Amino acid sequence: MRHTQSASLLAALLSATTQVAAHGHVTNLVVDGVYYEGFDINVFPYETDPPKVAAWTTPNTGNGFISPDEYRNPNIICHENATNAQAHVVVGAGEKVNVQWTAWPSSHHGPVLDYLARCSGSCETADKTELEFFKIDGVGLISDSEVPGTWGTDQLIANNNSWMVEIPPTIAPGNYVLRHELIALHGAEETDGAQNYPQCFNLQVTGTGTATPSGVLGTELYTSTEAGILVNIYSSLATYTVPGPSLYSGAVSITQTTSAITSTGTAVVGSASGVASGPEVPASTITPAPAYTAATAGSSSGTQSLYGQCGGINYSGASACASGSSCHSYNPYYYQCIASA
Ligand SMILES: *[C@@H]1O[C@H](CO)[C@@H](O)[C@H](O)[C@H]1NC(C)=O
């Protein structure tokens, strides 16, 4: 009898724990149909040498949240005790990134936000407390015809628990941290009742844009008393102001869609130097390397420098890599010259 009792007590405790813990996290990104694994919170924290992915690492195995009393604490930047991702995904400015969540609880209504912060060097080594984020997306209250209303998170749930965000076409190529965030407001009528769920990813943005929008530090994004944070969503709201800094003028608002997965890609490990800003190889040291002959490799003659693109669908530039480097396929859309082993 005692055993039965303690077993059912344990079961009750476990289920209570599960309910408390069952909020969510991002499982993967999809860019142009290419699937990139996220930070596997159920596995990676227990591994001594977890895979290098574009998602930042956090020991937040309970799927918890950051509350407003931590808005001045670095935990708000990329979640609790987060450390830099050790790889990045290459994405063109103007392309869309689909961010896949685990099943989001329908009671957790609130805004969906996306920010970018440019890293001065590699985002793999950037100091998160110095990153300056500019907002590229913010969807709050969509309809309040029925309290508590239809919110960004409801749209996310309806969109297969995923969110599509467009990388602004105007921004300069380079390395960026994508800070994607859900804020649950079901308890936000009380001070410190809002729940922030930030998730960060390293991106290398390619393209020909020139804009370098100014941003704000992660620890200065929000205040605990601003209108979009301290708010009672169970009363009818005439308006709702998405919290945080104003939207970057070049941000592109898009209709939510999903992204069918057509292949699996690997995040790029190693130097995150932009294609345009990759280390220069003195002309005298360039010796022609054998052409890389994959179907999607580049087609024109010439030699690509280290970290430059050397292939991918519709890429027509040089496919040969400078001496000492070789062409590596990361996904069907992007091949890069990397240092030869
Ligand atoms: C984050 O770091 C603090 C300070 O070292 C520690 O007390 C806390 O337990 C850590 N959180 C997690 C989820 O590991």
Ligand SMILES: *[C@@H]1O[C@H](CO)[C@@H](O)[C@H](O)[C@H]1NC(C)=O
């Ligand atoms: C919906 O999400 C699941 C993962 O939760 C994924 O396997 C599936 O491909 C997604 N469907 C679409 C249409 O994106």
Ligand SMILES: *[C@@H]1O[C@H](CO)[C@@H](O)[C@H](O)[C@H]1NC(C)=O
């Ligand atoms: C490749 O080029 C073709 C023809 O211009 C275009 O239809 C297709 O969308 C391009 N694919 C990608 C991945 O850019």
